[in-house]
Amino acid sequence: MTNINLDKVLLQKILHYGDIGIHVINNQRKTIIYNEVMADLEGLSIKQVMDKDILEIFPGLNENTSTLIKVLHDGESILNTTQSYFNFKGKKITTINSTIPIYDEGNIIAALEIANNITHIKDLSDQVIDLQNELSTSKSSNKYKNTLFKRYNFNDIIGEDPTMSLAKKIAKKASYSTSSVLIYGDTGTGKELLAQSIHYGGKRSHKPFIAQNCAAIPETLLEGILFGTEKGGFTGAVEREGIFEQANSGTLMLDEINSMSLPLQAKILRVLQEGYIRRVGGTKDIPIDVRIIATTNEEPYISINKGTLRKDLFFRLNVIYIQIPPLMERKRDILVLTDHFINKFNHELGKKIKNVSEDVIHSFMQYSWPGNVRELGNVIEGAMNIVGNEDSVLKQEDFISSIYIMQDRPLKNAMIHQNKLKSLPDILESMEKKIILDALNNNKHNISRTAEELGIKRQTLQHKLKKYNV
Ligand SMILES: Nc1ncnc2c1ncn2[C@@H]1O[C@H](COP(=O)(O)OP(=O)(O)OP(=O)(O)O)[C@@H](O)[C@H]1O
Numbered sequence: 001m002t003n004i005n006l007d008k009v010l011l012q013k014i015l016h017y018g019d020i021g022i023h024v025i026n027n028q029r030k031t032i033i034y035n036e037v038m039a040d041l042e043g044l045s046i047k048q049v050m051d052k053d054i055l056e057i058f059p060g061l062n063e064n065t066s067t068l069i070k071v072l073h074d075g076e077s078i079l080n081t082t083q084s085y086f087n088f089k090g091k092k093i094t095t096i097n098s099t100i101p102i103y104d105e106g107n108i109i110a111a112l113e114i115a116n117n118i119t120h121i122k123d124l125s126d127q128v129i130d131l132q133n134e135l136s137t138s139k140s141s142n143k144y145k146n147t148l149f150k151r152y153n154f155n156d157i158i159g160e161d162p163t164m165s166l167a168k169k170i171a172k173k174a175s176y177s178t179s180s181v182l183i184y185g186d187t188g189t190g191k192e193l194l195a196q197s198i199h200y201g202g203k204r205s206h207k208p209f210i211a212q213n214c215a216a217i218p219e220t221l222l223e224g225i226l227f228g229t230e231k232g233g234f235t236g237a238v239e240r241e242g243i244f245e246q247a248n249s250g251t252l253m254l255d256e257i258n259s260m261s262l263p264l265q266a267k268i269l270r271v272l273q274e275g276y277i278r279r280v281g282g283t284k285d286i287p288i289d290v291r292i293i294a295t296t297n298e299e300p301y302i303s304i305n306k307g308t309l310r311k312d313l314f315f316r317l318n319v320i321y322i323q324i325p326p327l328m329e330r331k332r333d334i335l336v337l338t339d340h341f342i343n344k345f346n347h348e349l350g351k352k353i354k355n356v357s358e359d360v361i362h363s364f365m366q367y368s369w370p371g372n373v374r375e376l377g378n379v380i381e382g383a384m385n386i387v388g389n390e391d392s393v394l395k396q397e398d399f400i401s402s403i404y405i406m407q408d409r410p411l412k413n414a415m416i417h418q419n420k421l422k423s424l425p426d427i428l429e430s431m432e433k434k435i436i437l438d439a440l441n442n443n444k445h446n447i448s449r450t451a452e453e454l455g456i457k458r459q460t461l462q463h464k465l466k467k468y469n470v
């Protein structure tokens with residue numbers, strides 16, 4: 001096969017098997033490449049589009065609204081725009097598109113459009129915004145007040161460790177002001193609990209509290225969620241309020257701020273400094289009075305050094321800084337929280353537990369608690385379901401679903417312990433089991449993520465879980 005033929009065959013395979021829509025037109029506006037994903041997205045067939053003038057295929061477009069033609073004319077890329085439209089089969093589609101000019105010796109010879117289908121994510125994010133909207137407008141009717149979301153306040157924060165008392169003290173002071181707050185703590189340490197307490201314990205308690213996670217949402221969507229969108233242009237966006245507007249006069253919690261893209265961080269900074277927002281695609285400045293509580297699960301200086309957190313935004317947010325240490329560093333709180341959760345579940349499950357046995361306490365003190373307070377609550381809830389109705393002590397055997405905690409000794413000790421077992425395969429197997437249990441625990445029992453962390457296939461992991469009866 002000649003090189004050119006090989007390139008062609010390879011290209012066809014790549015176009016066929018990828019999950020990104022691709023459309024290329026030449027400088028005569030005729031389609032020269034159009035893959036199945038794109039055909040699927042647009043509700044057309046490849047045959048309908050190939051070799052045709054793009055305006056003939058899409059009569060709804062014109063020279064100004066077709067991104068491909070625009071790029072062909074202007075010679076400049078249009079990157080990462082969100083487009084929502086009804087395709088030829090009447091299906092509502094949302095994609096993130098990038099359109100790029102292709103040059104040959106200084107002349108534009110083609111334009112390439114790449115489309116990433118995010119319809120499902122967009123639907124979800126729309127539902128979230130609508131739900132939040134409904135929540136904030138239904139406040140007067142109290143419809144959701146006590147049902148959908150638990151509202152936390154300072155009384156809900158349990159902990160006697162000095163680090164926790166300090167965090168609580170700063171948070172209480174913060175509730176009297178409207179300055180920005182930055183909370184740093186590992187997963188499950190109670191960042192949201194603290195943020196809500198600050199809001200509901202302060203002057204803004206009757207105003208909206210909205211939490212938005214900044215990770216796991218594509219940048220262009222997040223921007224629309226935060227600032228809202230204005231009808232228009234080739235993006236096909238609808239007019240919609242963003243959560244800055246919804247949270248106006250209240251508090252906006254920006255969760256995992258260190259996962260937000262740097263350009264968006266710059267926009268947040270501008271909003272905080274100037275006190276107004278502009279909807280995506282809009283021209284009007286809308287004044288905003290929102291108190292920001294940002295959270296991060298990574299030490300801010302590390303994020304700044306890594307380049308995932310803008311220094312200027314950090315200084316703007318860090319007016320009040322609260323750090324919540326991981327649970328394993330607050331040994332005293334393990335005991336206090338254990339009592340707290342026992343009381344809670346006694347109440348909920350109708351049990352009569354007074355305390356936990358000595359060896360359970362010992363295991364709790366040794367264990368690393370990667371999921372922190374959330375994990376402790378879950379572990380106790382699990383045991384409280386197992387323990388008998390008349391029992392008054394939670395014992396080792398009640399923790400069958402969290403057996404990993406009881407086995408959480410340093411690997412070295414585990415090996416000495418394991419040496420009592422006879423054969424090498426036995427030792428290896430029990431070590432393998434321990435490593436799998438630890439990884440499972442680290443990943444909150446999510447099989448795919450655990451398999452990824454261990455570098456094995458999902459099926460292999462499932463096979464091993466079965467083998468070890470996990
Ligand atoms: N000090 C505490 N006292 C009582 N309950 C707590 C405490 N800290 C955390 N919890 C409970 O643990 C769970 C997790 O807390 P929260 O959602 O606030 O954690 P988070 O830091 O926001 O976690 P993530 O980073 O995973 O979002 C909640 O059910 C919360 O009530």
Ligand SMILES: [Mg+2]
Pocket residue numbers: 191192255
């Ligand atoms: Mg949280």
